[in-house]
Amino acid sequence: MRYTLLTAVSILLMSCLHSYGQELFVFTEPASNMPARAIGVRLTNEGILNGGSMNRTVPELMLSFNKKLMTHVQGFFSDMDGKYRLEGGSVYAKYRFLSIDGSQQHLRLAAYGRLSTSKRPTYSEDINLEGDNSGAQAGLVLTQLLHKLALSGNLAYSKAFVNEDRQLTGMPQPDQLISYSLASGYLLLPVVYKNYNQPNFNVYFEVLGRTNPASGKSYLDFAPAIQTIINSRTRIDLGYRFQVAGDIPGRYNKNMYVIRAEFNFFNVLK
Amino acid sequence: MKTLKYFIIISAMFISGSAFAQKITKAEVQVNGLTCSMCSKATETSLQTLGFIDSVTPDLNRNVFVLSFKADQQVDIDQIRDKVEDAGFSIGTLSATMTFKNTLINENGIAQADGKVYQFVNTKNTTLDGPVTAQVIDKDFISSSAFKKKAAVLKSPVYLTGKGMIEGKEQRVYHLSI
Numbered sequence: 001m002r003y004t005l006l007t008a009v010s011i012l013l014m015s016c017l018h019s020y021g022q023e024l025f026v027f028t029e030p031a032s033n034m035p036a037r038a039i040g041v042r043l044t045n046e047g048i049l050n051g052g053s054m055n056r057t058v059p060e061l062m063l064s065f066n067k068k069l070m071t072h073v074q075g076f077f078s079d080m081d082g083k084y085r086l087e088g089g090s091v092y093a094k095y096r097f098l099s100i101d102g103s104q105q106h107l108r109l110a111a112y113g114r115l116s117t118s119k120r121p122t123y124s125e126d127i128n129l130e131g132d133n134s135g136a137q138a139g140l141v142l143t144q145l146l147h148k149l150a151l152s153g154n155l156a157y158s159k160a161f162v163n164e165d166r167q168l169t170g171m172p173q174p175d176q177l178i179s180y181s182l183a184s185g186y187l188l189l190p191v192v193y194k195n196y197n198q199p200n201f202n203v204y205f206e207v208l209g210r211t212n213p214a215s216g217k218s219y220l221d222f223a224p225a226i227q228t229i230i231n232s233r234t235r236i237d238l239g240y241r242f243q244v245a246g247d248i249p250g251r252y253n254k255n256m257y258v259i260r261a262e263f264n265f266f267n268v269l270k
Numbered sequence: 271m272k273t274l275k276y277f278i279i280i281s282a283m284f285i286s287g288s289a290f291a292q293k294i295t296k297a298e299v300q301v302n303g304l305t306c307s308m309c310s311k312a313t314e315t316s317l318q319t320l321g322f323i324d325s326v327t328p329d330l331n332r333n334v335f336v337l338s339f340k341a342d343q344q345v346d347i348d349q350i351r352d353k354v355e356d357a358g359f360s361i362g363t364l365s366a367t368m369t370f371k372n373t374l375i376n377e378n379g380i381a382q383a384d385g386k387v388y389q390f391v392n393t394k395n396t397t398l399d400g401p402v403t404a405q406v407i408d409k410d411f412i413s414s415s416a417f418k419k420k421a422a423v424l425k426s427p428v429y430l431t432g433k434g435m436i437e438g439k440e441q442r443v444y445h446l447s448i
Contacts, residue, residue, distance in 0.1 A: 103333075148305060
């Protein structure tokens with residue numbers, strides 16, 4: 001059984017480019033929101049295997065004010081610059097402005113924005129607003145659910161805030177970046193639902209790209225992930241992203257694994 | 271036969287312990303836009319915040335929720351729609367088991383009971399007495415494509431808004447198909 005499962009996962013991950021999965025993507029957010037008045041709590045650990053091994057911990061609080069508007073607040077802690085410390089924070093808001101539902105399918109379109117701060121020194125054209133840079137981002141995301149398969153496309157523009165005190169002399173500096181992604185997810189188990197307590201098992205494959213429009217430098221990552229959902233409330237993710245094309249010198253998140261736990265509390269906000 | 275009918279109606283009027291001339295006892299809601307059990311759980315939790323709901327029984331494979339209601343409370347089906355939408359989804363179909371007590375459907379298909387106005391789209395000139403299973407076909411109680419088709423057939427401004435002038439004041443008009 002275990003080998004059958006592993007084989008199935010491998011086949012799904014390899015057959016990817018026309019992706020699979022439910023839409024609780026590991027490396028990107030879907031256009032769908034949490035239920036109104038829900039709270040979610042996440043704890044993410046990112047392990048960056050880039051020469052040495054570095055770790056970032058991201059506690060995250062998610063709030064949905066109504067069915068259309070939700071926000072995430074994140075803190076970033078890492079040992080990237082020696083001692084493990086608080087390096088910054090980020091606020092993300094998403095507004096779902098289109099929702100078309102059918103039987104076991106939906107299409108959603110949302111706009112989002114992010115504001116981030118980070119104490120880290122800057123030494124790359126790459127912009128990572130989840131820990132490495134201070135800056136702002138605006139984007140659009142389109143998500144389509146087709147029964148057990150979910151597909152999602154993302155397009156965003158990021159602008160780094162200039163802080164000369166944090167610039168490493170002689171190194172490239174962040175300015176602007178276009179991010180784009182295609183994500184897919186597939187609900188593998190259960191094949192037939194019996195109750196809420198059955199664990200769900202989802203597999204994901206995401207393609208993540210970034211381009212600096214000024215320099216023309218780009219990179220493209222593949223990011224497979226697996227996920228289990230326990231008691232229809234608790235989500236555990238395990239994912240890995242790696243570069244397959246292009247390069248931006250000194251880029252962040254190259255060869256990074258992600259492990260995450262998320263807990264959802266429905267109908268708690270008044 | 272007619273005597274028997276009147277006898278039943280009059281008996282029902284005397285026997286009736288409930289204060290309501292019309293009562294929704296059960297509803298079956300098929301929810302669109304979801305497949306995963308986390309989404310179903312969110313929908314169920316949202317529905318359970320309604321005070322008049324007694325129990326919610328899900329069919330996770332068909333995304334159907336069977337709702338039973340508290341005997342002493344009036345059911346507001348618009349709130350059911352709002353709660354499903356709050357969870358991030360929408361109603362595909364909603365069929366309600368409604369118990370009427372000697373309620374007349376007039377020549378225009380309109381019935382009034384307990385201050386609520388029902389527009390029946392496929393019956394008129396009859397009296398309802400006893401349980402009836404009716405599908406609510408208003409906007410956001412069926413898929414948007416189904417609503418557009420119905421609107422084209424019915425050609426009714428009241429159907430488009432779910433509101434109409436009844437006895438001189440604007441009221442919610444529930445469109446039902448039985």
